[in-house]
Amino acid sequence: MLTNKQKRFLQREAHHLKPIFQIGKSGLHETMVHEVNAALEARELIKINLLQNTMEDVREAGIQLAEGTGAEVVQVIGSTIILYKESNENKKIELPKK
Template sequence: MLTGKQKRYLRSMAHSLQPIFQVGKGGTNEHMITQISEALERRELIKVSVLNNNLDDLKEIAEELAKGARAELVQLIGRTIILYKESREYKEIELP
């Protein structure tokens, strides 16, 4: 579980990142969650964009992705989800 200070730090780091995944009208699936989990192992911090044609609840999508990838939901802002997961092999981010 991340503290408020850690979330603030991760949000500042994520500000300059571009979304590397998009959730379309098909929603999330097991393949997408696997891909996100692999990307998190490599990068630790990623952004996921939810397209306008997806009518599902954004909070549910964010929680489903975080739970499926065993990651922490840092922030849901607009239609952008920020996820963090500490990497075992490629650790770069030192949390305060």
């Protein structure tokens, strides 16, 4: 579980990132969850954008992705989800202490 201090730190780190996944009208599916999990292992912090034509709720999609990948939702803002998961192989981000 991330503390507020850690979430604010990750929000600052994610500010310059571009979304690497988009959820469209096909919605959230198992293949996307696996791809997001692989991206989290490689990058630790990612942004996901929901397109206007999707039927998914942004917050619900964030929760489903977090549960499916073992990640944590850092922030949901507008149609963008920011996810964080500590990498086992490619540790890059050092979180502030709790």
